[in-house]
């Protein structure tokens with residue numbers, strides 16, 4: 022599923038309208054209908070949850086989108102009737118009065134739009150908050166469909182209706198011709214308390230900066246009403262590209278995202294303001310996105326398989342042996358943080374690699390013997406106090422030269438000469454390199470783009486604080502546009518970047534971006550990142566390329582977190598080791 026910026030969406034709109042010849046009003050009609058269907062789906066869920074309408078949902082299958090024909094066949098006198106109970110053509114009896122039975126019975130099929138049908142519709146009264154751009158036009162089109170379905174609707178114009186132009190003005194006139202009641206902000210009283218729900222069609226991808234004037238008033242009043250809000254395309258007040266929230270911003274129960282998923286809907290805090298996000302096609306061919314150079318996508322199993330070429334079933338050859346699945350060298354852990362190395366090493370094995378050698382300060386080695394018997398240990402020298410020192414680089418280089426992957430950073434600590442230590446690894450290791458934790462903090466102090474490189478991939482896995490140090494910005498700046506920052510950094514520094522956090526972003530040196538959607542808030546626990554480092558290294562060792570391993574590692578890590586959180590009495594009890602066991 023592609024992720025677009027507002028500008029990319031505008032380009033795709035233009036291509037569809039100008040090159041394919043699809044009229045803009047047709048797109049708006051589709052948008053309006055999709056929004057109306059999602060309003061009705063929400064009403065159904067609400068009825069169902071309030072317990073008075075098991076009947077209302079019965080027979081509807083899923084929320085929407087399933088065609089439901091009403092068929093009456095005279096041949097056996099029986100009828101199959103859908104939930105709406107509409108039927109035609111009854112009374113024909115094939116066995117009486119038709120000689121020879123040669124004529125097949127005539128069949129009538131009437132498609133009842135279940136997605137636009139709601140029992141007890143008259144109990145609903147929705148306010149449609151309409152801005153003066155195309156987002157408002159979408160809302161006005163939705164209003165017509167809702168009214169057709171029997172819901173009461175009142176239009177609430179943010180600006181004088183005569184200021185609407187283009188397709189939005191067409192929708193305004195159609196609504197007026199049908200006699201749909203309308204009020205105007207600043208002129209009429211708006212009864213938020215009396216409505217059962219609100220469609221937010223104030224601002225979409227054309228909005229810029231903080232909502233002003235009437236828009237700000239209506240957003241604040243809608244939020245304060247406590248009524249469920251269905252947003253058209255994006256919650257008004259959200260930055261569609263970054264997920265930043267302007268003040269005020271709609272807090273939606275459902276966002277009906279039109280055509281393609283906007284980046285701001287998968288980045289926090291925007292993701293939190295959008296509620297349930299439903300992406301609905303409106304006639305803009307999805308294939309246009311890649312042709313237009315869209316490079317970001319949501320990391321779904323389909324994207325993993327078709328776009329990244331990952332064998333998500335991870336088939337193993339019956340002839341395979343431990344040598345088939347690769348050997349990871351992990352240089353990690355120090356006395357006070359030896360567990361970080363242990364977690365990463367165990368996670369690499371659980372990710373399926375054949376062998377893991379854990380290089381660690383020699384003084385520490387006796388204490389970890391037997392902690393995980395599957396792991397091979399290598400003493401890398403270091404201080405008597407179980408810390409790393411600059412001289413250990415030679416041994417790590419020697420060990421790493423024979424391995425398929427080298428990962429370092431978890432529990433490494435800082436030490437005198439660590440920049441030169443990392444430089445030697447960077448320049449001397451010719452297999453893929455995974456850098457995490459303190460290795461990133463060291464890197465942040467180096468001008469590493471000037472280092473020579475043997476031309477192998479490097480994967481960096483920073484959390485937002487480490488990313489801030491790497492990029493020389495503040496942590497809030499990192500979080501303000503995670504996708505944009507990760508993409509720019511990966512391209513500029515020719516690395517695969519894994520920017521961790523809720524909805525981890527994976528960016529490639531070519532500018533491809535994947536946003537992960539697996540995971541659980543319970544994963545915010547010490548060692549979770551070490552587990553991810555180990556997993557990515559373990560997947561690399563099995564022959565995946567760097568982007569595949571980073572993306573699939575992040576995806577599986579999130580799934581393991583979800584599973585592990587679900588297996589505790591409370592998700593907050595989750596600890597990093599549980600994720601390894603859930604792999």
Ligand SMILES: NC(=O)C1=CN([C@@H]2O[C@H](COP(=O)(O)OP(=O)(O)OC[C@H]3O[C@@H](n4cnc5c(N)ncnc54)[C@H](O)[C@@H]3O)[C@@H](O)[C@H]2O)[C@@H](O)CC1
Nearest residue numbers: 034048154155156224225226227228229230231232233254
């Ligand atoms: N262009 C197209 O072909 C289609 C567009 N669609 C819809 O159109 C939206 C984009 O429409 P537009 O480009 O017309 O833009 P919007 O409707 O998002 O907003 C533009 C209007 O809001 C005003 N505005 C912008 N920022 C403001 C702020 N901070 N405070 C107050 N007023 C502000 C502008 O002056 C302008 O009148 C999409 O989000 C989508 O909902 C859909 O109808 C499908 C087709």
Ligand SMILES: [K+]
Nearest residue numbers: 224253255257
């Ligand atoms: K909106």
